[in-house]
Amino acid sequence: xxxxxxxxxxxxxxxxxxxxxxxxxxxxxxxxxxxxxxxxxxxxxxxxxxxxxxxxxxxxxxxxxxxxxxxxxxxxxxxxxxxxxxxxxxxxxxxxxxxxxxxxxxx
Amino acid sequence: xxxxxxxxxxxxxxxxxxxxxxxxxxxxxxxxxxxxxxxxxxxxxxxxxxxxxxxxxxxxxxxxxxxxxxxxxxxxxxxxxxxxxxxxxxxxxxxxxxxxxxxxxxxxxxxxx
Numbered sequence: 176x177x178x179x180x181x182x183x184x185x186x187x188x189x190x191x192x193x194x195x196x197x198x199x200x201x202x203x204x205x206x207x208x209x210x211x212x213x214x215x216x217x218x219x220x221x222x223x224x225x226x227x228x229x230x231x232x233x234x235x236x237x238x239x240x241x242x243x244x245x246x247x248x249x250x251x252x253x254x255x256x257x258x259x260x261x262x263x264x265x266x267x268x269x270x271x272x273x274x275x276x277x278x279x280x281x282x
Numbered sequence: 283x284x285x286x287x288x289x290x291x292x293x294x295x296x297x298x299x300x301x302x303x304x305x306x307x308x309x310x311x312x313x314x315x316x317x318x319x320x321x322x323x324x325x326x327x328x329x330x331x332x333x334x335x336x337x338x339x340x341x342x343x344x345x346x347x348x349x350x351x352x353x354x355x356x357x358x359x360x361x362x363x364x365x366x367x368x369x370x371x372x373x374x375x376x377x378x379x380x381x382x383x384x385x386x387x388x389x390x391x392x393x394x395x
Contacts, residue, residue, distance in 0.1 A: 218384075
């Protein structure tokens with residue numbers, strides 16, 4: 176089976192940096208994906224890792240350690256529009272999503 | 283626009299009625315997924331297809347739920363004898379087997395009264 180864990184809520188200040196952690200246990204692994212979901216909207220793809228290490232994509236970076244079953248999403252230079260839920264998903268035989276982390280960016 | 287489309291966007295029904303949702307994936311995508319999402323939770327996996335074959339179905343899914351993808355293009359998700367606990371957003375997503383990234387539709391919101 177698969178089990179994915181993320182913090183439920185986080186709060187950060189505009190302009191700051193925030194790190195959202197994800198831990199997982201899975202019977203098969205073909206990649207770890209991060210999605211952003213604004214309230215009432217569908218999830219949109221942010222980043223993914225297949226190999227260990229850091230992937231950088233503008234203000235967003237994602238890190239993976241397969242041996243530790245651990246990933247994080249790093250958001251830099253936070254903006255108010257970054258207030259959203261951030262979903263960690265593991266691709267094994269199918270895609271399984273974590274519970275999501277609701278990020279609130281305060282002025 | 284060639285994104286994933288879902289229909290209807292909203293459905294209100296009475297308990298005990300049957301409902302059907304349709305999903306049209308991105309045309310070159312051979313994998314299609316159905317998820318259910320309730321407020322404050324992540325998407326919960328229901329089932330997925332590769333072309334017309336249904337490769338996996340969640341054990342959490344009762345016999346009242348059935349999905350088809352008859353020609354490997356669009357898919358339907360039917361819920362029979364709806365219950366109030368079925369109220370949720372039903373999300374469809376598609377991907378190309380080789381790239382893996384999921385593209386989501388806007389979802390079909392079901393309210394069972």
